[in-house]
Amino acid sequence: MDINQLEVLVAVAQEKSFSRAAEVLHRTQPAVSQAIRRLEQEVGEKLFDRSSKDGTLTSAGEVLLDYAKQMLNLRRTAQIAVKELRDLHQGKVSISANEHTVFYLLPMIQEFRRRYPLIKVEVTRGVASRIPTEVMAREVELGIISFKPNDESVKSTPVAWDELALIVAPTHPLAKKSSVSIKELGMESFIAHNAPSPYRDKVIESFEKYRTPLNIAIELPSLEAIKILVEKGIGIALVPKLTAEAEISSGTLKALSVNEMKLERRLHIIYRRNSELSHAAKMFLQLVREKQTE
Secondary structure (H helix, E strand, O other): OOHHHHHHHHHHHHHOOHHHHHHHHOOOHHHHHHHHHHHHHHHOOOOEOOOOOOOOEOHHHHHHHHHHHHHHHHHHHHHHHHHHHHHHHHOEEEEEEOOOOHHHHHHHHHHHHHHOOOOEEEEEEOOHHHHHHHHHOOOOOEEEEOOOOOOOOEEEEEEEEEEEEEEEOOOOHHHHOOEEOHHHHOOOEEEEEOOOOHHHHHHHHHHHHOOOOOEEEEEEOOHHHHHHHHHOOOOEEEEEHHHHHHHHHHOOOEEEEEOOOOOEEEEEEEEEOOOOOOHHHHHHHHHHHHHHHO
8 A cells, every 4th residue: 555545545535526636736637546546456445436526435435544644644753753853963952141151051061962963052142131032032942041031931940059159279278168257358359250240239238238348359251261360369259159160179269158148049941932942952951851850
């Protein structure tokens, strides 16, 4: 039984006409009639009532039509599955993150590339407040932010916690401690990020609350540059711990907590709520969820 014959059967049944089915299938009417005759010979039953002018199915035709539709749907499903598999060898997942949240992505990207080495991962640098807008404008498929968006059209999934950490060089006198109070930091020189952020505002408020001077000696536009100067002993800094985990693990930086500043933030991965994601983006989300359960 040929799949093309079943396609002809469905077309004639839907159009209720051999001639209209021929037009839909871009075939000649004799070719359509011949396909039906061959199908009837194979099943040993008449499929259409030839005395009717509207392509009425016989009982056998009704039974076979149901199976024909199932087989054509199965073929369509198989074609889609193969296409999606092919896309995983040629596709791309696009993500927007800022200088902070991109650090969460690094181990995810490493594992994703291990699983799907031919998929391109494109991470663009975005401003945190604008990332949801970029997602909704379809500029990117996914976003990583450190707050839960209010827009109901954006789907948000919490993925990780991050906290504020005081980083110092291993040779700094404070490096021997695991925690300090704000009062102990009044004489220290701080290296700060010059971009406005909720973290920065809360740090300033905390120092004012405990009437302790906050000596910002250097301001830089890059967290990487801040970490380098801290490693060299030029000053100390308050940064999201996630951004310095590699240096803390290797011992080039020491992380301390500040007793009066237990500042935590939840990171979220976001995407359009009522939109079909690419197969590559779906696989990235699946990886993220797997890592949450480990």
